[in-house]
Amino acid sequence: MKISGSRLLALDQEQCYRALQDPSVLERCMPGCRSLVQVGDDTYAMKMKMALASISGLFDGKVRIADRNFPHGFRLLVEGSGRIGFLKGDGLLQLTPENGGTSVGYEGEVRVGGTISAVGQRLLDTTSRMMIKRFFDKLTETLASPQQ
Amino acid sequence: METTVSKKTERMVGKPIRRREDPRLITGTATYVEDIELPGMHYAAVVRSPHPAANIKGIDTREAEQHPGVVAVYTGKDIDHLGAVPCAISLPDLRIPHHHLLAQDRVYYVGHPVAVVVASDRYVAADAVDLVEVEYEPTDSVSEPEEALKDGAPAVHAEWPDNVAFTHDQAGGDVEKAFAEADVIVKERIVSQRLAPSAMEPRGTVASWNSGDETLTVYSSTQIPHILRLLMAGVLGLPEHKLRVIAPEVGGGFGSKCELYPEEALTAFIAMKIGKPVKWVLTRRDEFLATIHGRGHVDYYELAARKDGTMLGLKVKIIQDVGSFHMLLTPAMPTLSVLMLPGLYRFKNVDAKVVGVFTHRMATDLYRGAGRPEATHGIERMVEVLAAELGMDPVELRKKNFVPPSDFPYDTPMGVSYDSGNYAAILEKAVETVGYSQLRQEQQESRQQGRLMGIGIATYGEICAFGPSPALPAGGWESATVKIEPSGNVTVMTGVSPHGQGTQTTFSQIAADELGVDIDSITVAHGDTSTVQHGVGTFGSRNTSVGGTALVLAIRELKEKIETYGAFLLESDDVTYAEGVCTCNKTGKTVPLAEIAPKSWFGPTFPPNTQPGLIATNYWEPPNFAFPFGAHIVVSEVDPDTGEVAIKRYLAVDDCGKVINPLLVDGQVHGGVAQGLGQALYEQVVYDDTGQLVTGEYMDYALPKAAMVPTIETDRTETPSPVNPLGVKGVGEAGTIAASPAVVNSVVDALSHLGVRHIDMPLTPEKIWKLVQQGGSA
Numbered sequence: 001m002k003i004s005g006s007r008l009l010a011l012d013q014e015q016c017y018r019a020l021q022d023p024s025v026l027e028r029c030m031p032g033c034r035s036l037v038q039v040g041d042d043t044y045a046m047k048m049k050m051a052l053a054s055i056s057g058l059f060d061g062k063v064r065i066a067d068r069n070f071p072h073g074f075r076l077l078v079e080g081s082g083r084i085g086f087l088k089g090d091g092l093l094q095l096t097p098e099n100g101g102t103s104v105g106y107e108g109e110v111r112v113g114g115t116i117s118a119v120g121q122r123l124l125d126t127t128s129r130m131m132i133k134r135f136f137d138k139l140t141e142t143l144a145s146p147q148q
Numbered sequence: 149m150e151t152t153v154s155k156k157t158e159r160m161v162g163k164p165i166r167r168r169e170d171p172r173l174i175t176g177t178a179t180y181v182e183d184i185e186l187p188g189m190h191y192a193a194v195v196r197s198p199h200p201a202a203n204i205k206g207i208d209t210r211e212a213e214q215h216p217g218v219v220a221v222y223t224g225k226d227i228d229h230l231g232a233v234p235c236a237i238s239l240p241d242l243r244i245p246h247h248h249l250l251a252q253d254r255v256y257y258v259g260h261p262v263a264v265v266v267a268s269d270r271y272v273a274a275d276a277v278d279l280v281e282v283e284y285e286p287t288d289s290v291s292e293p294e295e296a297l298k299d300g301a302p303a304v305h306a307e308w309p310d311n312v313a314f315t316h317d318q319a320g321g322d323v324e325k326a327f328a329e330a331d332v333i334v335k336e337r338i339v340s341q342r343l344a345p346s347a348m349e350p351r352g353t354v355a356s357w358n359s360g361d362e363t364l365t366v367y368s369s370t371q372i373p374h375i376l377r378l379l380m381a382g383v384l385g386l387p388e389h390k391l392r393v394i395a396p397e398v399g400g401g402f403g404s405k406c407e408l409y410p411e412e413a414l415t416a417f418i419a420m421k422i423g424k425p426v427k428w429v430l431t432r433r434d435e436f437l438a439t440i441h442g443r444g445h446v447d448y449y450e451l452a453a454r455k456d457g458t459m460l461g462l463k464v465k466i467i468q469d470v471g472s473f474h475m476l477l478t479p480a481m482p483t484l485s486v487l488m489l490p491g492l493y494r495f496k497n498v499d500a501k502v503v504g505v506f507t508h509r510m511a512t513d514l515y516r517g518a519g520r521p522e523a524t525h526g527i528e529r530m531v532e533v534l535a536a537e538l539g540m541d542p543v544e545l546r547k548k549n550f551v552p553p554s555d556f557p558y559d560t561p562m563g564v565s566y567d568s569g570n571y572a573a574i575l576e577k578a579v580e581t582v583g584y585s586q587l588r589q590e591q592q593e594s595r596q597q598g599r600l601m602g603i604g605i606a607t608y609g610e611i612c613a614f615g616p617s618p619a620l621p622a623g624g625w626e627s628a629t630v631k632i633e634p635s636g637n638v639t640v641m642t643g644v645s646p647h648g649q650g651t652q653t654t655f656s657q658i659a660a661d662e663l664g665v666d667i668d669s670i671t672v673a674h675g676d677t678s679t680v681q682h683g684v685g686t687f688g689s690r691n692t693s694v695g696g697t698a699l700v701l702a703i704r705e706l707k708e709k710i711e712t713y714g715a716f717l718l719e720s721d722d723v724t725y726a727e728g729v730c731t732c733n734k735t736g737k738t739v740p741l742a743e744i745a746p747k748s749w750f751g752p753t754f755p756p757n758t759q760p761g762l763i764a765t766n767y768w769e770p771p772n773f774a775f776p777f778g779a780h781i782v783v784s785e786v787d788p789d790t791g792e793v794a795i796k797r798y799l800a801v802d803d804c805g806k807v808i809n810p811l812l813v814d815g816q817v818h819g820g821v822a823q824g825l826g827q828a829l830y831e832q833v834v835y836d837d838t839g840q841l842v843t844g845e846y847m848d849y850a851l852p853k854a855a856m857v858p859t860i861e862t863d864r865t866e867t868p869s870p871v872n873p874l875g876v877k878g879v880g881e882a883g884t885i886a887a888s889p890a891v892v893n894s895v896v897d898a899l900s901h902l903g904v905r906h907i908d909m910p911l912t913p914e915k916i917w918k919l920v921q922q923g924g925s926a
Contacts, residue, residue: 053847057278083278085198111838113258114198118844119433121836 057084085114160657164811181352191270197255200508200839201289212279217272231383235474236621256472259437289839304506313504320561321497326461330452342833349399352429355419372685395675398647403514442515444469461497471511484519491527528889604894612878613774614688632762636742643683644695664727689878702766716755778802791917805877820883828891
């Protein structure tokens, strides 16, 4: 499944770039994220809970950041698996200054397998869009009150 | 509605008596595999691959093994000494990959069993499945059979990079000459999509090992207990006399339980290993993943004809989606299609080329009709395409080409011999009943009002009464034992293994008439290899035609023995047995069966050279298949705004030979039509382009609900089969075979004025709506 879109954030390009790579920010903002721990230079271990249609389950995953191009963008590679199947995502984030803030453009592909695919396929598109929206909503909220 | 109350002199055969199975089924007192509880029962749950193609880099079972309640976890290495999941078909160039009970170093489809967890509690077993860590290295997969045949497609099995599982070419007559002489050749690509058999009871097995005498008892939801015993003994390396297989109540199969599945053998293996009884029952979700799928054809048809409508010849290329492994009879399916390619038509020139293709999907195999629905859908669609091309009425075109009644037995170019039939008569009956010419007029009028009404006709022939032994891998005969108990009551033991057909009812009717006894004095037993003589099983509409014939012949043999005892007791040398009584033809003295029976067992004296007891067994081998036929007519209306198809009328006129129980025949037609209509309008198993199954529950797999199935009008003609003494042909698949072309033909007819000639199933509203919006071009 292909995913693309953009979201305007009220931060400058550099702040945005840093926030989007800050494990503590991501841990708080990613829907269902239980923990995100740096395990290598560009690699993080992630535990997340995902619910889709009538199924839900914990995912053990890996997040890797590649093709860093400060402050314009980077590539995010996500892999996870759990009792309800697996997911694999590959996305390019591009940051462009816009109206005093930064537009975060994202474009990528997500693949799922196992039970998520067998019983959740029809909800996958809307669920991913909902999760992306929640992520940016939470991010906006978090960055507005950084001390929280 | 008549009930089962009867007098001895009342004929039972032909009566619509209610099913004798139903009281236990509708009061919840039937015993399915799930209902079996044995002391110390353990439960197995299977870890399945989420990947269509991947190397297994490692399996970590430690956490699962340490989970409280878990007794053992088995992986591929634990079972690699056991036999493979069997395929019983032989074709000259058939490639059979070794199909282990559990994946070894690779997985080949989503749902492929990788490990099995055993626990003392079924929920613990299910939970512990998630604790087995399997490290996969996914590789490229191929899902669509036509993609799999292309150069450079990922190889499902590395040793066969072309993904060809088998080929099968069969020709009759001179097809090139026929095509050269033709005025018109119509061509179409016709798909029969993958379907989920959807038996109401999921698969399941209970196994119990007695280490003292080294015997294994297996209860399994199967259509073939006797063959399963033989196959399972082979897989487990156990002599078959140490194995008892019981098919308890079985809630439907439609062919999907005519197998030895890996889980059945694994359950038995585990029971032997842990020395405890083990139960394994498939969940509905896993049923979609790991029970065989039906159909899976992409066919290319070319039909040649003269401009007067005379059909001359047919060329067909069949691409059969095999999946990644063969199951028991997978390669046989398209060969059955080939046998039915000419349908009911008399042209003699046919060229069929079949290729079976490995894909990264669950295996396909027998599903209600198994190959015959695909062929019938093909020819019945092509006849319509030809009719449209020639501007002929489809009824007239069919009648012009039918095999005439005077030609039976009719040898087809595919090497089978149609036993009996009158094809024009059954179509005429259907046309008359439905008011065909009136409907055509209505269609004209409704079109003027902008409504899209269609009339769909499908005629079909099918192969039943499986079958002569040369056509089957483990014998095509069937067996029956009939025993008159000392009380005079009758126990019938049949080698078939009914699972919803109502065979206990039909066999009681047959036995009641043949023996002249009250139907309530008869019990029909089946499905236990320790108590029933060897049998073949239930598939291919063979219960009544083959098993029923064995029953009749066993009774006829038994009647001679009854007469021997009657003569002995009446001190006569000339007696006749009829209607439960032996009569001396000289004195008129009589002795009833109720008196003969105890004396046959207890004596004290017996007739000379006669064994005690009234019991006889017969094994009957049919000399040929039987070929039922019929004509179904559907009136449908398409909603141009939504693309939805409404079935306004459904008429089924079938000829299944002599009818034992019209109520059960109607039931078979109703159920069959529901499944055929399901294929035509709703159902399809979908794998996405990454090989993931996306129709994994009934939210996504559109099995028709009761409200989606129209009222079905049924009628019959009755042409006895000369193949068996009962004159029966079979009706198990009829409705399924006729319904899909009848429904599709009606919708194509509704859109024919837009230039629509063919639509592939399922006819989803989206597909139809687009056609209507785009003025007929897809």
